[in-house]
Amino acid sequence: MTTPAPTLSKDIAGLAALFLTSGVTHLVRPGVFEPLVPRALPTPRGLVYASGVAEILCAAGLLHPRTRRWAGWGSAVLLVAVYPGNVQMSLNHARRAARRQDTPSRAAFAGTLARLPLQLPLIRTALRAAGRA
Template sequence: MPLTTPPLDKATIGLATLFLTSGTTHLVRPQTFEGIVPHVLPRKRELVYVSGVAEIVCALGLLHPRTRKAAGLASAALLVGVFPANVQMTADHARRAQRRGDTGSKAFFAGTVARLPLQLPLIRTALRAAGRL
């Protein structure tokens, strides 16, 4: 039975677009992301660059039928791998919101909390692109 390539659907195009945008931003404005690299990790700028390149590679791989399956798996792994940065961002903004107490800080913190479960549909899309769902 021949293995078929999953189709390039709107969700996969959306994930690729998200990765291209974010990956480019990682490379052009790395300082934007350095603060969310978990504090225990060294060489934050280099990690931001590596994750940016990985996002761009995954995006391009998702768009091509010959690489879509591998890129889907790599994309899912990347999303899991960067999840600690999202948690770090939420923890940092929780402290900031508590310290400042202003509405803007609390709203931004709420946004970071709401963002965490959004990783699941992105991972699902990546696995679907890999033909795993």
């Protein structure tokens, strides 16, 4: 007997919407994300496209009860995998803020810093979708 999939709560639906929006943006504007790919990794554009497709697949999987459990696991793994890119985004904004010394640059940097700990509730939501949290 299989365990029923976790219900589609507002937070799981929100995670799916976030992934769908981000995934489409990765495919439509890949140049925005290329500077976030660590230099040691090959083919930044290909990795941006791959992560965009993965986000869209996770979004679709989270919405359907039969695939929600696997999509939850995939979403958690994806969120951990892209975390270095989020750190890189903060570092990029820190350099820009130090160089420009203006309020918009500092605000953007502060926003990227505030975003880093928000990955934890997203991962928790993904694990809940997987039936593990």
